[in-house]
Amino acid sequence: MKSALCYFSGAGNSKAVAHDLGSMLPLDSILPIADAMKDPSLLEGTDTLGLVFPIYFYGPPALMKRFILETLHALDLQLDYLFVILTHGGMPFYAASITDRLLAEAGYAASYVGSIAMVDTYVPLFRMPDSKKQTVKHAKIAQRIEKIGKELLEQQLKVATRLPLSRLLHTMWDRSLELRGEKDRHFVITDACTGCALCARTCPVKNISMEGGKPTFLHACEQCFGCYHRCPEHAIALDPKPLRGYGWYTPPKSFKA
Numbered sequence: 001m002k003s004a005l006c007y008f009s010g011a012g013n014s015k016a017v018a019h020d021l022g023s024m025l026p027l028d029s030i031l032p033i034a035d036a037m038k039d040p041s042l043l044e045g046t047d048t049l050g051l052v053f054p055i056y057f058y059g060p061p062a063l064m065k066r067f068i069l070e071t072l073h074a075l076d077l078q079l080d081y082l083f084v085i086l087t088h089g090g091m092p093f094y095a096a097s098i099t100d101r102l103l104a105e106a107g108y109a110a111s112y113v114g115s116i117a118m119v120d121t122y123v124p125l126f127r128m129p130d131s132k133k134q135t136v137k138h139a140k141i142a143q144r145i146e147k148i149g150k151e152l153l154e155q156q157l158k159v160a161t162r163l164p165l166s167r168l169l170h171t172m173w174d175r176s177l178e179l180r181g182e183k184d185r186h187f188v189i190t191d192a193c194t195g196c197a198l199c200a201r202t203c204p205v206k207n208i209s210m211e212g213g214k215p216t217f218l219h220a221c222e223q224c225f226g227c228y229h230r231c232p233e234h235a236i237a238l239d240p241k242p243l244r245g246y247g248w249y250t251p252p253k254s255f256k257a
């Protein structure tokens with residue numbers, strides 16, 4: 001018996017959810033998917049696997065696609081229980097259907113698919129909530145994690161339903177990935193940057209290199225906005241400017257505290 005939970009996270013919502021669920025479940029390991037992709041042997045022999053990741057532009061992150069189609073496919077795990085938890089900003093739409101298709105292509109089927117509405121970190125469109133609204137939202141997230149954690153502990157079954165037109169939306173999402181990497185051209189480093197390199201160290205896809213003491217984007221971006229939200233100087237500006245003004249959001253390490 002070996003159990004693992006793998007997660008992808010940009011601004012930190014999904015990481016906190018992964019660790020909160022991990023505290024409720026008998027797991028052997030909780031890993032960022034980048035670590036599992038670097039060393040797939042970490043997952044060999046796993047029979048219970050969890051995946052936690054955000055929805056970006058109505059589908060999974062591009063790295064999640066590679067993790068499923070390349071790493072999990074090659075591992076050919078004999079899973080007794082596979083659960084998928086999607087974190088989102090209130091518009092999950094086709095993400096579960098797309099994930100279900102990717103898993104099927106890699107030879108897997110999820111036993112349980114759940115989702116949790118979080119603070120939406122997509123600052124180009126949405127206003128970041130003030131601390132009062134965050135407190136209310138975090139309490140709801142904690143309740144949802146508690147419910148999902150209990151259902152996972154009982155190994156309940158909740159399979160994804162494929163929505164109408166899911167094949168078409170899957171194709172459109174897949175094509176959109178081709179343009180995503182270049183979207184970091186909208187990030188502008190301002191004079192407030194101190195060159196601390198936190199953005200480069202924490203980018204989940206190593207898309208930032210420090211050159212001459214300043215971050216340079218390498219055009220393989222996930223658009224997770226982790227660098228933007230985490231920068232201690234708020235030195236990453238956007239061009240064009242966010243529709244509802246600048247705002248920053250850092251989730252707590254745990255929603256259960």
Ligand SMILES: Cc1cc2nc3c(=O)[nH]c(=O)nc-3n(C[C@H](O)[C@H](O)[C@H](O)COP(=O)(O)O)c2cc1C
Pocket residue numbers: 008009010011012013014015053054055056057058059087088089090091092118119120121122123222223224225
């Ligand atoms: C680029 C981007 C695109 C997003 N697209 C969607 C979306 O299509 N539907 C949705 O409900 N939430 C969307 N969100 C919100 C995120 O799914 C949500 O905030 C998530 O919890 C972020 O997780 P993370 O902090 O682990 O990256 C988007 C966020 C970003 C940054």
Ligand code: SF4
Pocket residue numbers: 189192193194195196197198199200214215230231232233234235236
């Ligand atoms: S985290 Fe902010 S201050 Fe630090 S290097 Fe990156 S942009 Fe500059």
Ligand code: SF4
Pocket residue numbers: 010184202203204205206207208217220221222223224225226227228
């Ligand atoms: S460079 Fe792109 S992928 Fe890296 S942290 Fe920033 S938004 Fe995310």
